[in-house]
Amino acid sequence: MFIEFRRVFRLIHALIWVITLAICVPAVYAIPRLGTWKAGIREAILAFFCRRCCACFNIKYDIIGKPCAPGHLVVANHISWIEIVLLLSQQPYSFIAKSEVKKWPIFGFVSRALGTFYIHRENKFAVYRDLPEGQKVLQRGQSLLVFPEGTTTMGDELLPFYPMMFELAVREEKYVQPVAICFYDEHGDRSTAAPFVGEESIIDSLIRVAGANSVRAEIHYLPLLDARKLDRKQLASKSKQAIYDSISQPSQQALIHIEPA
DSSP states (O other): OOHHHHHHHHHHHHHHHHHHHHHHHHHHSSSSTTEEEEEEEHHHHHHHHHHHHHHHEEEEEEEEEEEOOSSSSSEEEOOOOOHHHHHHSOOOOOEEEEEGGGSSTHHHHHHHHHHEEEEEETSSSHHHHHHHHHHHHHTTTTEEEEEEEESSOOOOOOOOOOOOHHHHHHTOOOOEEEEEEEOOOOTSSSSSSSSTTTTTHHHHHHHHHHHSSSSEEEEEOOOOOTTTSSSSHHHHHHHHHHHHHHHOOOOOOSEEEEEEO
C-alpha cells in the first residue's frame, strides 16, 4: 500500500512540474524583444525543471570529473531517459535523437524545446545526410550530446558505438568528451528500476521509477579526445573503451555530492 501511495504521489508531483514547464517555455518564446536573454532564460527554466524532476522521483546523483566547455561533442552510454534529465540539470545541451522521440509524451515536448537534432536511423546514408544540421549546432557554440550505441542497455554492458556521429567533431575540429553513467539502488547494487529497454513504453518506465525506493546515479565526465588528431572510427573506439573502463568499476565515492533540493 505504501509503495503504491508513494508511486502516485511522485507521479502527481512530477506532472505538476511538467505542466509548469509546458506553460513557462512557450511564455519565454512569446515575450517580444527578449533577444539573447531568451536562450539563457529557457536553459535556466529547463535546468530547474530537471532538478525538480530528480527530486520528485528521489533520484540522487554524484558528479565525478568536470564537464567540458560548451561547443563540443559529448557522448554517453545510454540506459534510460533519466540520464537526459541528469545531464540537463548540470548544463545545457542540444541532443541528437531518433526521429521517434519527438512523438513521445512529455519528453517529445522537452526535446523540441531544447532544439533537438533529429536523425533518421534507417540507414547510414540517411544519417550522413543529416550531419550538416548537427554541424550548425556546434558552429553556434552549443554542446551536442549523442548516445552512440543508438539504443539503451541495462547498464552493465556497451553495444557497438556507431562512428558516423563522431564525424561531426572531425569536421568542426572539436573535442569529444565521453561520459559514463551508472545507476544504483539504495543497497549499492545496479539499479533494475532505472533502465528503459526493449519495447517498454515511457509511461511504464515512469511508473516503475516512481515506485522505487531510490535511485542513485554516478556521472563520470572523462578526459577529452581531440578530433583534430583522430578520425571518427578512432574516436568511437577510444570513447567506448573509456566509458567501458569506467562502468566496469565498482561504485565510487563522488568528488562532488549533490542531492535534489
